[in-house]
Structures are given as C-alpha cells and as structure tokens.
Amino acid sequence: xxxxxxxxxxxxxxxxxxxxxxxxxxxxxxxxxxxxxxxxxxxxxxxxxxxxxxxxxxxxxxxxxxxxxxxxxxxxxxxxxxxxxxxxxxxxxxxxxxxxxxxx
Amino acid sequence: xxxxxxxxxxxxxxxxxxxxxxxxxxxxxxxxxxxxxxxxxxxxxxxxxxxxxxxxxxxxxxxxxxxxxxxxxxxxxxxxxxxxxxxxxxxxxxxxxxxxxxxxxxxxxxxxxxxxxxxxxxxxxxxxxxxxxxxxxxxxxxxxxxxxxxxxxxxxxxxxxxxxxxxxxxxxxxxxxxxxxxxxxxxxxxxxxxxxxxxxxxxxxxxxxxxxxxxxxxxxxxxxxxxxx
Numbered sequence: 577x578x579x580x581x582x583x584x585x586x587x588x589x590x591x592x593x594x595x596x597x598x599x600x601x602x603x604x605x606x607x608x609x610x611x612x613x614x615x616x617x618x619x620x621x622x623x624x625x626x627x628x629x630x631x632x633x634x635x636x637x638x639x640x641x642x643x644x645x646x647x648x649x650x651x652x653x654x655x656x657x658x659x660x661x662x663x664x665x666x667x668x669x670x671x672x673x674x675x676x677x678x679x680x
Numbered sequence: 681x682x683x684x685x686x687x688x689x690x691x692x693x694x695x696x697x698x699x700x701x702x703x704x705x706x707x708x709x710x711x712x713x714x715x716x717x718x719x720x721x722x723x724x725x726x727x728x729x730x731x732x733x734x735x736x737x738x739x740x741x742x743x744x745x746x747x748x749x750x751x752x753x754x755x756x757x758x759x760x761x762x763x764x765x766x767x768x769x770x771x772x773x774x775x776x777x778x779x780x781x782x783x784x785x786x787x788x789x790x791x792x793x794x795x796x797x798x799x800x801x802x803x804x805x806x807x808x809x810x811x812x813x814x815x816x817x818x819x820x821x822x823x824x825x826x827x828x829x830x831x832x833x834x835x836x837x838x839x840x841x842x843x844x845x846x847x848x849x850x851x852x853x854x855x856x857x858x859x860x861x862x863x864x865x866x867x868x869x870x871x872x873x874x875x876x877x878x879x880x881x882x883x884x885x886x887x888x889x890x891x892x893x894x895x896x897x898x899x900x901x902x903x904x905x906x907x908x909x
Contacts, residue, residue, distance in 0.1 A: 586686055601746040675703060675705055680681070
C-alpha cells in the first residue's frame with residue numbers, strides 16, 4: 577500500500593479515469609488526520625487515502641463527484657458547530673477544512 | 681489541479697527537488713514554488729513550509745492560501761544485509777523512507793533477499809560518504825562486525841543524521857564506544873547512538889527487532905520521549 581496518494585491519483589488520471597483530489601487544509605482539536613492528508617476519488621468509485629478516520633469520507637466523495645462534473649473546486653467545513661457534522665458524524669469532536677478539486 | 685501543474689509537480693518530486701504547492705482556496709488557482717515567481721509574503725511562507733516540512737495557511741490580500749511542501753522522502757540507510765535488515769527495509773518503506781542497504785558481501789545483499797530495495801555493495805565508509813547522510817536521514821548498523829559497522833558509524837557521527845542506531849548488546853556497545861573514542865569521537869557524539877538499538881518491547885525475532893527500530897526512528901522524528909534509547 578502506497579501512502580503517496582498524489583502519485584496514485586496521477587496514475588489513475590493517466591489511465592483515463594476522472595479523478596478528484598480532497599486535501600485537509602486546516603484542523604482544530606482532535607482531528608484524526610493532519611493538514612496535507614489527501615483522499616483521491618474517481619468517478620468510477622475508486623478511493624485512496626483519507627481525510628479523516630472515515631467519518632466524513634462519504635460526504636467528501638459526494639462533493640468530489642460534483643467537482644468532477646462541473647470542474648469547480650470547493651472548500652468544505654466540518655465541525656461540531658456545523659450541522660453537517662452531525663449528519664456525517666464527526667464523532668471525534670474535531671473540526672477541519674477540506675479542499676476538493678478536480679484533477680486534470 | 682491542471683494536468684500541466686500535476687505533471688510539473690510529479691516531475692519535481694521524481695527529480696527529488698523540494699517544491700511547494702500553493703492553492704488559493706477561493707477558486708483553486710495554484711502555483712508551484714520556486715518554479716513560479718511569487719510575491720514576497722507567499723514566497724517567504726513557502727520557504728518556511730519547506731524548512732519546517734509542515735503545511736500552512738496564509739491570508740494575503742483578503743485571500744486564503746494553502747501552502748503544502750513536498751520535500752524528498754526521508755532516507756533510511758541500513759548497514760548490513762542481514763536477517764533483521766530484511767525485516768527493517770520493508771517497514772522503512774512503509775513509513776515513507778527511501779531505503780538503501782549497504783553491504784559489500786555479495787551473498788547477503790542480493791535482490792532475492794531484498795526485492796525492490798536499493799543495494800549498495802561498496803565498503804561502508806565509501807558508501808556512506810557517497811550517500812552523505814543529512815538531517816532527513818536515519819542510519820542503522822546491523823552487522824555486529826566492527827569492520828563494517830565502525831566505518832559507517834564514523835561517517836554517521838560526523839553527519840547531521842537525525843537518528844543513528846547500532847545493533848548489539850550493552851557489552852558489544854561498550855567495546856564499540858572504546859573504538860569510536862579512539863577514532864576521536866567525544867561523549868556527546870557517542871551519546872547520539874541508540875544502543876542497544878530500538879524501543880524496549882522485548883523483541884526477539886527479526887521482524888520484532890525491526891519493529892522496535894522503526895518505532896524508535898518514528899519517535900525520534902516526531903520528537904517523542906520514546907526516542908531515547
């Protein structure tokens with residue numbers, strides 16, 4: 577298993593997959609993954625890496641699909657002050673920001 | 681990220697050049713530094729991110745930037761293509777280290793024993809001098825043989841390597857310390873050597889010893905107390 581998510585994403589893109597990249601850009605409190613952590617997602621449903629302990633990957637994947645369709649990057653906020661966090665269950669109580677962009 | 685920027689970033693990383701990716705979070709505009717010229721504050725933040733090997737965010741003219749450094753991988757130099765080395769090399773790779781195994785004994789340092797690992801068959805003094813350990817390098821000697829371990833430790837102690845470990849019992853290490861003193865190394869230098877090597881987890885088998893060593897290297901890198909020998 578490679579921890580080099582960017583290279584995995586680049587390989588998927590080179591193989592003709594549509595790829596989106598999600599990157600943790602800021603964290604507060606007990607977020608499980610540090611800033612710089614990446615999650616690569618393809619339109620076909622492949623995933624590599626992580627931006628949390630698994631709590632928000634599903635929500636991020638939805639936004640990634642959107643970014644692949646319209647090409648627009650998005651900055652997502654997850655945290656206990658955010659209603660969305662209750663929906664996706666950020667059980668750790670941390671807060672984080674995730675930048676989602678289309679690759680290529 | 682545009683295909684053009686992605687390929688520039690990957691090319692820089694493949695060439696082991698330190699670069700920084702800067703992303704404007706409002707619209708995804710991106711630059712690669714130092715290849716792209718940037719205004720002073722962004723360039724300063726990029727340099728700082730490289731030096732600290734940590735990401736940062738910067739507010740500049742009402743815009744938020746995410747600053748992500750890409751340094752070449754940390755290096756792990758293993759002296760001795762022995763059984764514990766066979767277990768340590770893949771653990772090092774899994775932790776993100778670029779691993780090199782030094783052993784002039786051709787029957788030990790073989791592709792079959794170390795699949796996919798960079799092997800160096802020079803004598804440790806020459807091999808170590810050529811590899812020039814820096815502050816992002818860990819060095820571990822595993823041979824038990826002073827002819828091979830000592831020259832490697834001599835070079836390592838003169839380098840800024842962030843971790844130096846030497847396999848061997850307290851008794852073996854006491855003799856080693858005597859020899860290193862004769863080579864001119866003072867107490868402060870010798871105290872840099874983790875010996876007996878590895879965290880004390882009661883390791884017995886080669887994979888267990890390798891685990892204790894890689895755990896100690898990670899602890900040292902992350903600045904934890906467990907880094908102390």
